[in-house]
Amino acid sequence: MKLFRMLGRSIRDAVKSVIRNFSLSLASISCITITLIIVAIAIMASYNVQNFTKEIERDMTIVAFLDNDATKSDVKEIEKEINSISNVDKYTYQSKQEVKEKMQAESDVFDTVLQNWSDEESPLKDTIQVKVKDVEKINKTAAKIESIDKVAVVRYGSGMVDKMIAAFNQVEKITYGIVIALIVVTVFLIINTIKLTISARRREIGIMRLVGASNFTIKTPFIIEGMILGIFGSIVPVLITMYGYTAFYNHFDGYLYSQLIKLIQPEPFIYQVSLSVIIIGIIVGMIGSSSAVRKYLKV
Amino acid sequence: MSDLIRLKNVEKKYKNGVTAIHNLNLAIEKGSFVFVIGGSGSGKSTLIKMLYREEKPTKGQVIVGGLDVAKLKNSKVYKLRRKLGIVFQDYRLLPKQTVYENVAFALECIGEKKDSIRIKVLKALEDVGLKNKVHEYPDKLSGGEQQRVAIARAIVNEPKLLLCDEPTGNLDPDMSMEIMKVLEDINKRRGTTIIMATHDKEIVNKMKKQVVTLKEGHLVKFKQKGKYEDEAI
Numbered sequence: 001m002k003l004f005r006m007l008g009r010s011i012r013d014a015v016k017s018v019i020r021n022f023s024l025s026l027a028s029i030s031c032i033t034i035t036l037i038i039v040a041i042a043i044m045a046s047y048n049v050q051n052f053t054k055e056i057e058r059d060m061t062i063v064a065f066l067d068n069d070a071t072k073s074d075v076k077e078i079e080k081e082i083n084s085i086s087n088v089d090k091y092t093y094q095s096k097q098e099v100k101e102k103m104q105a106e107s108d109v110f111d112t113v114l115q116n117w118s119d120e121e122s123p124l125k126d127t128i129q130v131k132v133k134d135v136e137k138i139n140k141t142a143a144k145i146e147s148i149d150k151v152a153v154v155r156y157g158s159g160m161v162d163k164m165i166a167a168f169n170q171v172e173k174i175t176y177g178i179v180i181a182l183i184v185v186t187v188f189l190i191i192n193t194i195k196l197t198i199s200a201r202r203r204e205i206g207i208m209r210l211v212g213a214s215n216f217t218i219k220t221p222f223i224i225e226g227m228i229l230g231i232f233g234s235i236v237p238v239l240i241t242m243y244g245y246t247a248f249y250n251h252f253d254g255y256l257y258s259q260l261i262k263l264i265q266p267e268p269f270i271y272q273v274s275l276s277v278i279i280i281g282i283i284v285g286m287i288g289s290s291s292a293v294r295k296y297l298k299v
Numbered sequence: 300m301s302d303l304i305r306l307k308n309v310e311k312k313y314k315n316g317v318t319a320i321h322n323l324n325l326a327i328e329k330g331s332f333v334f335v336i337g338g339s340g341s342g343k344s345t346l347i348k349m350l351y352r353e354e355k356p357t358k359g360q361v362i363v364g365g366l367d368v369a370k371l372k373n374s375k376v377y378k379l380r381r382k383l384g385i386v387f388q389d390y391r392l393l394p395k396q397t398v399y400e401n402v403a404f405a406l407e408c409i410g411e412k413k414d415s416i417r418i419k420v421l422k423a424l425e426d427v428g429l430k431n432k433v434h435e436y437p438d439k440l441s442g443g444e445q446q447r448v449a450i451a452r453a454i455v456n457e458p459k460l461l462l463c464d465e466p467t468g469n470l471d472p473d474m475s476m477e478i479m480k481v482l483e484d485i486n487k488r489r490g491t492t493i494i495m496a497t498h499d500k501e502i503v504n505k506m507k508k509q510v511v512t513l514k515e516g517h518l519v520k521f522k523q524k525g526k527y528e529d530e531a532i
Binding site: 002003006009031094164203204206207209210211213215216217 | 450
């Protein structure tokens with residue numbers, strides 16, 4: 001009960017202090033707001049990048065084209081060898097006949113061209129499509145498959161996709177750098193806000209000490225003040241996350257530029273991001289205020 | 300009667316090299332009223348500060364109400380402070396709070412219940428004769444009245460010990476006597492031990508209480524019903 005009473009008092013004091021030092025509080029809140037907007041965008045962008053790189057990676061397939069003279073027993077032998085490679089997840093065999101039918105079904109142009117080709121003339125080959133467990137080891141797995149007897153050539157995910165993923169990763173790292181720098185600046189601003197609050201209340205703190213207030217009682221209002229600044233600072237970023245992302249998603253119909261880049265569904269994604277933004281705001285506020293309390297209150 | 304305060308071989312040396320107290324031995328009984336007198340730099344304030352652990356002795360033991368003050372960790376000082384009340388020359392009131400709020404502040408800080416705060420604050424204000432000024436702000440009060448608010452705040456938690464550092468230093472003789480009457484009353488009615496540092500000769504001589512005389516950090520005299528002896532200072 002006593003703890004609740006003291007907490008109630010601390011919250012009351014903290015709110016009073018935010019109002020009393022309104023202009024300074026507003027400066028801190030604005031700084032937290034800007035930081036958190038960027039944090040929110042960074043979180044949403046990085047999750048989306050992670051999401052679609054995973055999708056791309058999931059789609060990456062090794063296609064092994066077999067020699068024209070590969071017999072059925074050769075195919076079985078090749079399948080057996082492919083199956084023995086540890087990174088292979090699953091594989092499917094398609095005979096050139098099946099490939100031909102598939103292509104003919106896809107378009108009329110293919111249909112006409114392929115009809116005119118005899119089996120000898122046809123450039124089509126029997127293929128085995130292989131899905132791997134770990135995409136990062138796809139090079140080695142492809143090389144192993146290529147070395148199998150009667151496998152003519154092997155094709156897999158183009159270098160462009162790799163480059164795109166690497167570029168996204170680079171952008172992600174730079175964004176994190178900016179976010180960390182902004183958080184540091186914000187923490188310093190909060191330290192200053194709380195420092196001013198402390199100096200405005202120096203007399204009161206002195207009396208509190210004399211009458212036997214514990215360190216907890218003295219410190220808590222300032223730490224709560226930092227948390228309140230964090231919460232106020234997260235309001236706009238949360239709104240931007242909730243409404244902004246949903247609008248963005250609806251505007252692009254869930255895909256960015258092409259079917260390749262699929263965006264994450266707004267729900268429950270926006271709630272998760274909003275929660276993270278609020279928590280980051282509170283933590284940043286707390287870190288700033290506690291270090292100010294430690295530095296200037298010496299408790 | 301048992302001792303409330305006991306100082307054994309206490310020495311206080313400040314960082315700047317000045318020794319404010321030399322080998323001080325002193326025992327003060329519960330319920331007594333003690334004046335600490337001496338000239339400037341005699342160590343009066345240092346002695347008071349050591350009793351409420353604003354300063355730590357460099358050597359020796361300071362025991363207040365069974366607590367070894369020197370060994371008390373910074374984070375535990377509040378336990379000692381809750382057992383005593385402190386009054387200063389400059390009142391140290393909160394200007395934007397009423398008389399009632401100023402006194403209640405001491406209890407709010409230690410998590411007392413609202414109902415109990417009300418009863419205790421009104422009782423303390425009655426004891427210092429300010430029950431009719433509860434809603435006034437400090438700047439509307441005379442110096443003597445402001446000091447009485449500070450006394451009410453110091454005694455509201457019913458401490459066993461009341462430390463006063465030159466409480467009449469800013470007051471004229473009439474108001475000073477008014478404060479002394481309040482303090483004497485608290486001492487008699489509540490049984491609170493009072494230690495008061497002062498250099499007001501008239502007060503010391505009129506009150507005829509115990510007198511500790513300090514000179515350059517040394518204890519010169521400790522007398523029952525003592526007087527302000529200029530030659531000792």
